[in-house]
Amino acid sequence: MNILCGSAGWTDKTLIACKRFYPPDCRSAEARLRFYASQFSLVEVDSSYYGMPSASNSALWAERTPADFTFDIKAFRLLTGHQTLREALPKDIAMAIPHAGEKNLYYRDIPAEILDELWRRYREALEPLRQVGKLGAVLFQFAPWLICGDEGRAHVEECAERMHGYTVAVEFRNNSWLNAEHVFGTLELLKRYKLVHVIVDAPEEVTNRAHTVWEVTNPDLAFVRLHGRNAATWSATGAATAAGRFDYDYSDDELRQLSTPIRDISNRAVRTHVIFNNCREDQGQRNARTLIEILRT
Template structure:
């Protein structure tokens, strides 16, 4: 099974009706896709009340990929806003448990920063994450090429398999050590593909942080590129049971359009969408 969706539901105006554009974007989103990445959890762990509201307000077949809090993956500079590291993980586990209790947790996504390279201490930390999140499906996304170096890539995949981690396959610019190749290998019964765009000039932070964040994911995939992605996704089906594809190229609001185009290429007809705005894209694709 292949599920296609987007990272976040709050910034995709093509999906929203005029009536609900300002108050119920998640509901409108579920009229188009059956999976979404909760990216706000990277910045602050959602409350159980919010998680319950999201779960109860979405169709029964809808799933959430929940991004791990930044303090869990080494992105947070300075001290974590918790008494201990265990307190931080326990707060996140409480949130993830609520998604799981509703049967709507696809997986937890642990995205590591570019400076998290392939060395023994980082392998040990991944094992610590596995121990902490032992009751969850966890996807690992690397942002450092050393994990895919010729002398390490097979060991990396074997390590992910042994520890029951989902390998996150990324389509992104090839811009040096802080980016990873598209490596379509599944290591679990689920696979995650995150589509970041191919804006090689915007991928690196050149000093203007605010502008960099705006342009980093500025990319509109053309039909040929999406067809090639579609072929790679189809070939991955022989390795795994479920494939989740998330488009993250939304700086120019291209993610929803590209995701719809990929669904068309793959002939995906989702069952169980919310009964609203189903035909918005008719005649456009």
């Protein structure tokens, strides 16, 4: 089976606190990753969204996992157009950016020569995983205010060019990209740059999400991210963490229904990654295990 299933992260506080996934003796970062990798062959690294990844961490992850294990890496938030606190940047880079008292920085605020250095360090941080064949896709989850227009397309193209040679997956959050007017052009843009279109499962009734489009834009990889279907928490201002926002437990029936298009999409690509982003407690891990069993039957 060319379908790998896993969860978004393996260190969420609610996952550790629930004490249902990790054995009692898994108390260190190393022990938890080794145990996770004994259960699944794929994981998405989410910490790399909140802060710049490091080559030293990548090397440790590579050492602590089996030879056939795969890491999908979520791109650093500044690169995807999200607001970013200065403290999230490496200290020397943060100090080099002009300061006008603003709380958040955006991609457009960063001088060109500093952006060059930031991209260089980002690619460098991924190398230990790439060198041993454990780097899957680099996931660019673009900010919800990145709309389908000249500026938005230019940024997607820049990211593709900066990450040339890597497998880059793209998840849009603004519905303009995959609506009836723009879906064909968006998919053609992704195909032109060999970018992987991320197929999302999310609450149907919310408007601040991209449409679910079951298409493959890079024949090497199909990518599905399952965010749960909790409309009440999707846009809730009180949901301070991802675990709160994506609090949803897929039923077995829902997973059986999803298995049909997942199987179909897997026939159009060499590999298929399925990531559960419903990261409250052990929901994602349990759902991933269930889906694996369904796909095996």
